[in-house]
Amino acid sequence: MATIDQIQDDIIEEFGIFDQWMDKYEYIIDLGRKLPLIEEQYRHEGNLVPGCQSRVWLHAELEQGRIRFTADSDAIITKGIIALLIRVLSNQPVRQVSGAELYFIDQIGLREHLSSARSNGLVNMVAKIKSTANTLAVMH
Amino acid sequence: MDNQQPSRLFDVEQIRKDFPVLGREVNGHPLIYLDSGASSQKPNQVIDRLNRYYRLEHANIHRGVHHLSQQATEAYEQARETVRSFINAKNRHEVLFTKGTTDGINLVASSFGREFLKPGDEVIISTMEHHSNIVPWQIICEQKGAKVRVIPINQHGELIIEEFESMLNQHTRLVAVVHVSNTLGTINPVQDIIRIAHSHDVPVLLDGAQAVPHMHIDVQALDVDFYAFSGHKVFGPTGVGILYGKDSILNDMPPYQGGGDMIERVTFEKTTYNVLPHKFEAGTPNIADGIGLASAIDYYSQFEESEVAAHEQDLLNYATEQLLGIDGLRIIGTAANKASVISFLLADSHPFDVGTILDQLGIAVRTGHHCTQPLMDFYGIQGTARASFAMYNNRDDIDHLVAGINKAASLLL
Numbered sequence: 173m174a175t176i177d178q179i180q181d182d183i184i185e186e187f188g189i190f191d192q193w194m195d196k197y198e199y200i201i202d203l204g205r206k207l208p209l210i211e212e213q214y215r216h217e218g219n220l221v222p223g224c225q226s227r228v229w230l231h232a233e234l235e236q237g238r239i240r241f242t243a244d245s246d247a248i249i250t251k252g253i254i255a256l257l258i259r260v261l262s263n264q265p266v267r268q269v270s271g272a273e274l275y276f277i278d279q280i281g282l283r284e285h286l287s288s289a290r291s292n293g294l295v296n297m298v299a300k301i302k303s304t305a306n307t308l309a310v311m312h
Numbered sequence: 313m314d315n316q317q318p319s320r321l322f323d324v325e326q327i328r329k330d331f332p333v334l335g336r337e338v339n340g341h342p343l344i345y346l347d348s349g350a351s352s353q354k355p356n357q358v359i360d361r362l363n364r365y366y367r368l369e370h371a372n373i374h375r376g377v378h379h380l381s382q383q384a385t386e387a388y389e390q391a392r393e394t395v396r397s398f399i400n401a402k403n404r405h406e407v408l409f410t411k412g413t414t415d416g417i418n419l420v421a422s423s424f425g426r427e428f429l430k431p432g433d434e435v436i437i438s439t440m441e442h443h444s445n446i447v448p449w450q451i452i453c454e455q456k457g458a459k460v461r462v463i464p465i466n467q468h469g470e471l472i473i474e475e476f477e478s479m480l481n482q483h484t485r486l487v488a489v490v491h492v493s494n495t496l497g498t499i500n501p502v503q504d505i506i507r508i509a510h511s512h513d514v515p516v517l518l519d520g521a522q523a524v525p526h527m528h529i530d531v532q533a534l535d536v537d538f539y540a541f542s543g544h545k546v547f548g549p550t551g552v553g554i555l556y557g558k559d560s561i562l563n564d565m566p567p568y569q570g571g572g573d574m575i576e577r578v579t580f581e582k583t584t585y586n587v588l589p590h591k592f593e594a595g596t597p598n599i600a601d602g603i604g605l606a607s608a609i610d611y612y613s614q615f616e617e618s619e620v621a622a623h624e625q626d627l628l629n630y631a632t633e634q635l636l637g638i639d640g641l642r643i644i645g646t647a648a649n650k651a652s653v654i655s656f657l658l659a660d661s662h663p664f665d666v667g668t669i670l671d672q673l674g675i676a677v678r679t680g681h682h683c684t685q686p687l688m689d690f691y692g693i694q695g696t697a698r699a700s701f702a703m704y705n706n707r708d709d710i711d712h713l714v715a716g717i718n719k720a721a722s723l724l725l
Contacts, residue, residue: 193339193672194672194719194723197668197669197672197723198723201665201723201724225663225664225680225695226664226665226680227663227694245664246694247662247664247665248662248665248670248724249664249665249669250662250664250665269457285668
């Protein structure tokens with residue numbers, strides 16, 4: 173199974189082919205459309221990640237030492253970025269998730285989406301993934 | 313010096329040259345700034361004034377014996393006079409410097425509320441208020457056992473005045489409504505509101521944050537009791553604003569904050585307070601930005617009001633017509649009387665996505681609930697994208713916006 177960094181490197185390589193921002197966003201939007209829907213039972217208030225603009229729902233569970241999460245957003249670009257984060261972090265060993273350095277976001281030119289100034293819930297989502305992984309790692 | 317006589321021909325291309333930020337690029341595109349409703353850009357005249365103040369004129373004001381302090385005091389008090397003349401207040405001491413509109417409303421809610429609100433009393437606001445004109449009233453009403461009542465609106469985003477009239481009763485202590493809605497652009501019939509409220513002996517506060525940059529405000533002609541606005545929305549610096557209040561009411565209100573400048577005599581037994589406006593201006597004020605605000609008003613006042621208004625109406629009409637030509641675009645806020653603010657939704661796409669794509673094209677709009685969540689609830693939506701125009705915008709900006717929205721539509725829909 174590919175490691176967090178291997179997947180990040182794959183994504184960076186994939187995004188390398190886009191020289192137009194439009195193509196990049198088209199791809200992200202497409203990823204957002206294809207992201208499997210979060211199960212309705214997990215799309216509740218309690219799973220809503222605090223954030224000002226687009227709403228983000230996150231559900232995480234532990235399966236044999238690996239954290240598995242599903243998420244959703246009502247904004248499609250946010251959802252596309254969530255799809256990338258899921259690809260990188262879901263099904264990874266909990267301890268590695270809590271300490272993961274997410275360098276791919278910067279490298280594919282989406283840093284502004286994960287800046288705290290953006291207030292779109294993504295920053296809080298990553299924080300929540302990591303803190304959940306942390307909690308689960310301690311319990312594990 | 314009478315610096316408030318219109319003296320300059322209104323020429324938008326010349327005006328644009330005064331605003332250095334309009335010459336920059338964002339994401340590889342020339343900046344198209346359509347977020348003046350959130351904050352307007354600053355002309356060189358204001359930037360230079362702030363620069364000169366900090367380089368050569370700064371000292372703490374009031375009671376200073378030395379030259380610099382006296383000069384700064386004079387400039388600051390002259391700024392107050394500039395504002396007085398700008399809004400045609402009767403007296404200079406009725407013009408209070410604040411941090412901004414929010415601060416001004418909080419001052420009234422806290423001080424007026426403390427003095428005059430009793431259990432069972434009512435404060436009337438409206439459905440289209442900014443959170444700044446909701447929450448301060450909720451806080452003071454909760455403390456006092458008073459109630460906030462809300463004027464309903466129709467689907468166009470217009471206040472239902474008959475309903476307002478029927479809400480006034482012997483418990484009403486104050487009416488606090490927005491002059492121009494930041495989300496919808498609706499220009500409220502404030503003259504009618506004031507007349508109706510006064511016929512019940514109820515004073516009126518207007519939130520003028522969005523009105524001042526677009527229209528001439530004459531507080532005496534309006535006969536308004538309180539009028540709050542922000543410097544940064546009228547080409548001035550951030551962190552400074554104005555609260556106008558009739559001195560007859562301000563004199564009856566207790567101080568808002570205690571500290572320097574607002575006192576007459578302090579002893580541990582009893583402190584007596586300074587006269588207006590100082591009673592409400594505790595601590596060293598925002599001297600530089602007060603002076604900067606005056607320079608912004610001088611700048612703005614160079615132009616004939618009617619020419620600015622005609623230009624902005626043209627932008628609003630042109631933008632409305634162009635935006636309605638886009639498939640699936642819906643304008644939120646269709647009042648008959650509107651300022652140059654357009655909230656819209658593009659089919660079922662999220663405003664955040666639309667705003668993100670426009671940003672990639674160098675186009676700055678605001679997305680979200682615009683600090684009017686109850687209004688969003690009224691329309692049953694999460695938020696909108698909002699384009700707001702100032703006098704430095706032109707039709708070319710709107711053409712870029714329309715092209716940008718079309719691009720967003722091709723990606724999102």
